[in-house]
Amino acid sequence: MDAEPIRRFQTLRWPLSLFILLLGLSAWAWVVKPDFLFGASEHPEQQRFAQPAGKPVALTDAFTSFEAEAAVVTRLQGAELAYERSRTRRPVSAEYPPRDLTTLTVPEYRHLGVEGELRLLFFNDRLFEVHFVPREVERYAEGLARTYPGLDRDPNGRAEWVQGSLRIASNVELARSAVGRTLDTQPYVLWQDLSLVRLRDEWDARFGALPTPILED
Numbered sequence: 194m195d196a197e198p199i200r201r202f203q204t205l206r207w208p209l210s211l212f213i214l215l216l217g218l219s220a221w222a223w224v225v226k227p228d229f230l231f232g233a234s235e236h237p238e239q240q241r242f243a244q245p246a247g248k249p250v251a252l253t254d255a256f257t258s259f260e261a262e263a264a265v266v267t268r269l270q271g272a273e274l275a276y277e278r279s280r281t282r283r284p285v286s287a288e289y290p291p292r293d294l295t296t297l298t299v300p301e302y303r304h305l306g307v308e309g310e311l312r313l314l315f316f317n318d319r320l321f322e323v324h325f326v327p328r329e330v331e332r333y334a335e336g337l338a339r340t341y342p343g344l345d346r347d348p349n350g351r352a353e354w355v356q357g358s359l360r361i362a363s364n365v366e367l368a369r370s371a372v373g374r375t376l377d378t379q380p381y382v383l384w385q386d387l388s389l390v391r392l393r394d395e396w397d398a399r400f401g402a403l404p405t406p407i408l409e410d
Contacts, residue, residue, distance in 0.1 A: 235287055242290035242396060245319055247388045250359045252323045254304065256313070258358070258386030260320040262295055265313055274299050282408050289400040293317050294393075305336035321389035330369045330380045337365055337382060360385040 249259040269276050282293040295315040302311035309327040327333035346352040350367025367373045368380035
């Protein structure tokens with residue numbers, strides 16, 4: 194019997210076995226563990242942060258927390274209210290979940306009969322804060338006191354009221370005081386959904402120190 198084919202087979206046996214082993218591992222990684230080959234395509238908490246779920250709360254006027262930006266824009270356009278849009282976000286990565294902060298600013302908005310600037314803040318396409326800056330602080334302070342009688346100010350003229358996930362805060366009384374006028378304090382009142390505020394703060398605490406670029410548009 195010719196020994197040459199046997200020697201050739203023995204020479205090729207180990208490379209062939211290694212090739213078959215690697216082929217098997219590749220097939221396993223492709224079907225069972227694709228991240229083994231390509232790395233994770235998204236962060237394990239992608240869904241929790243990208244599409245946060247919760248019970249909406251009424252903020253002010255017709256605005257409700259957890260509303261998507263598109264729905265709010267449709268309402269503003271229907272009311273013929275001009276607005277400006279700013280956005281900061283992190284590029285998609287498996288190292289951290291999404292963080293997309295969008296602000297819609299309405300320069301001319303009327304609240305409680307007073308003109309001012311309205312800002313609507315979104316975290317990952319969920320409305321979480323409405324911020325209003327009135328232009329007539331005296332008249333606005335009177336309307337705010339009638340609408341929110343439980344919004345009691347502290348000795349410094351600041352006020353806060355929390356019920357469930359809803360937080361209302363204001364410095365209107367400080368702004369209308371002699372000290373506030375001397376300091377040229379800008380009055381404001383804001384409405385927040387604390388469940389979304391906490392989620393944003395959690396992202397910042399856990400992932401904010403990562404050296405990732407911030408995109409603006």
